[in-house]
Amino acid sequence: MDTLVDIRGLTKYFGPVKAVEGVTFSVKRGEVLGFLGPNGAGKSTTMKMLAGYLTPTSGSATVCGYDITRQTIDVQRRLGYLPEGAPAYGDLTPLGLMRFAAGLRGITGAKRDKLIQTSVERLELQSVLQRPIETLSKGFKRRVSLAQSILHDPEVLILDEPTDGLDPNQKFQVRNLLQQMAKNKAIIISTHILEEVDAVCSRVIIIGDGKVMADAQPGQLETRSAYHNAxxxxxxxxxxxxxxxxxxxxxxxxxxxxxxxxxxxxxxxxxxxxxxxxxxxxxxxxxxxxxxxxxxxxxHGRLDDVFRKLTSKSRNKEA
Amino acid sequence: MRNVWVICKRELSAYFSSPLAYVFIVIFLALAGSVTFYVGGFLEGGRADLQAFFNFHPWLYLFLIPALGMRLWAEERKSGTIEFLMTLPVRTSEAVGGKFLAAWLFAGIALVLTFPIWITVNYLGDPDNGLILAAYFGSWLMAGSFLAISACVSATTKNQVIAFVLSAAVCFMFLMSGLEMVQSFFRSWAPELFVRAVAQISFLTNFFDLTEGVIDTRAVVYFLSLIGVSLVINTAIVEMKKGQ
The missing domain is CATH 3.30.70.2250 (B family DNA polymerase, N domain, alpha/beta motif)
Structure with missing residues (x-):
């Protein structure tokens, strides 16, 4: 398995405020990494840095071997990114949005239409393809953004809360999709939904206060729970x-x-x-x-118990 | 370059998918027409030229162009779409260029739609059409300068109203710097060279140079470099403000 995402001591300060401190981990092809942590722990900031939106204060990271600060465009070409909240131009239709993204990725003509069609089918967007995004429901908006992020069949997918706002059926569908795609990609998803980790992730990283608190397989983490083998x-x-x-x-x-x-x-x-x-x-x-x-x-033990234990410990230490 | 064009197309369609484009064009045409006839005395002047028409452009642009430019970046930042845009494989400078170009082309479309006045003056008399063309070109260049400033200001805030008011204020300063009122204020204490420099950066001075004669290279260079500098600053501001 080859390493597609490699992060070394990634640190980000917003003025004097620390958001991420010395985060180090790597993700290989075939892995689905669940990125957990309480609100404000630095999940989104880390993802934004990987996607080339924010510049790290220090540390470095590579995506597919390209440096995120010096070769940002090369990174972005190989990356599918779903920003937090799935922002999209409301006046565009899903088709228009995907054509726009394809255009900026240099994908045109028949190839573009084929990729868009695949993406649309994968997320079942056929019925809303010609409707302005601002008129769509939350679940559709999220799926349109997801469709955009997987459009170019990227090697690395970074998805910030991909199932937020989806109903249980849609969540199931997206998780299935992630599992299907996992084989030849490295996928990082952030989530608050711990059951999602068991459902799709092959590995979990819990971050608290900008630092990595745990890095293990979901099953291993559960053994740290007070309820393990109860x-x-x-x-x-x-x-x-x-x-x-x-x-x-x-x-x-x-x-x-x-x-x-x-x-x-x-x-x-x-x-x-x-x-x-x-x-x-x-x-x-x-x-x-x-x-x-x-x-x-x-x-077996409970992930939420481990999550609470790890992240509240760090908070108490800070206080 | 391809990315600039992709973004430009998307921005142009954004203007036309909201009422903004139509409101802007209608108001611009109505105002441009009415001030020419009622304030500028186009018919009473009895001259076969469009001076009465072009004279008012700087003042129309003063509040119409910031209205066109205010959304360029403030809206992206407010809605969070800037993160979507800037994580696609696009350079910030390409995004800045594409957005500016779209707004500038849009202003050009509005300007072209004033053609009935050109037909009118040709019907009534025998004007110097080369001069009119030069004036149109000058007007478009000036619109571009107003726009580049507005886009720059728009990148500093998430609030479109603030972007509008600040842009109009900055544009106003550029407009006024050539007027005798401002000149005499500076003349009383500043060195002559400085006073002349202030006069040189005036939109009015440069614009009237263009409308009154053959295309003045100096004025063209002035407007183009102002656009260039504004766009460079715009790029820097977008980069700087990303994390906020």
Whole structure:
């Protein structure tokens, strides 16, 4: 796999305000990188620098081997970029917008029409092709901008919140599209929707306060969650107290939570110490105590929990 | 160069897809016509030339051209489309050039549409058509200078109203610098060379040089270099303001 995006110590200050500090990572062909972080963490700023819109204060980055500050035009030729909020000229039609972008990319004639057609089909824009963009719904506007960004079949795609404002069906469609395209591209998407990471990303980077806080595969990140390998059990309410007593006495259980109680049954969650595999020990101990287990399963861990842990830590440190 | 043309075409279509183009052309033609006849005394003058028509152009441009130029960059910045535009493989200077060219061509279209007055003067008498052509050319050059200044100011703000007012103010200074009122103010304390320099940068002085005789190279060079310098500054401002 070849590296298509390579970022080294990218830093951006707006006057005295730090937006991004020393961000370093690289993305290979075939990877879909989920770029996570709270609002104002520096996701968009990093993407804007990669797209050649903002000039870094220090550090460097290359896209397809071209330097983002010295060979900006070469970078932009090979890059598909969806800016935050998907801005587009409201007076143009989707067709007009794509023709304009194609024109600036030097794509003309039959080749242009063919590429536009492919893009339109991929995002199902046929019905609105001749309508001014300002009259379209939010979901269509977003998809028009997306269509523009993939028009020239770029090797690198940088998409700032590509599914924002889409309904669940449209989100599904866009995620499918991203997965289809992932094979021969490097894709970076920023998102607030953590389920999206599991759905499309092969790798996650969490940034907070302008710095990279975590860089791992989604599955790896989940193991850092307090809920990783937690065991959830359902039992008759009458047995719950007994089970709680047994569980809190166990060495590998850090905490027992009663997470629900209805129709005479109760649900308990036993959090594992250090994410150790406690299923069989818990199962044995509880059964031995005479608890009737109606259901038992293991949790993988939660990305939102890890996200909160990582990004609130950095915030507290700042304060 | 291809990119300049692509952007120019898009900008021209943007003028015509909003009422701006039609309002501008109608108002420009109505004002240009009425001041020529009622204020300029075109018919009463009894002369077979278009002086009465061209005399008012600087004043019409003073508020009409900033209206044309105010949206060029302020609108892009306000709506965020500037990020879309500047992340396509386009140099800032190409975008600046394309936008300016579109607005300038549009002003040219409005100017060409005043042709009935030229037909009228040819019907009524026997004017020097070469002189009229030179004056038209001079008027277009002056419109370009007003526009380049307006585009430059437009890049400094997200607010089109501010862009309009500031552009009109800056253009007004360029217009007025040749008038006796301004000259006498400077003459009282500034060295003669400076006073002459101030007079030289006046739109009025340069424009009337062009309308009154054969094409004066100095005036042409003046307007073209003013456009050039404004566009260079415009490019720098767009670059500088990107992150804000």
């Amino acid at each position: 065991v959830v059990m359902r039992m008759p309410t009458a047995d719950a107290e007994k089970a709680e007593k047994v569980l809190s006495g166990m060495a590998y259980v850090v905490k027992v939570e009663r997470i629900g109680q209805w129709n005479g049954t109760a649900q308990l969650r036993a959090l594992s110490a250090g994410g150790a595999d406690i299923l069989s020990t818990v199962h044995q101990a509880v059964s031995k105590a005479g608890v009737t287990l109606q259901q038992i399963h293991v949790e």
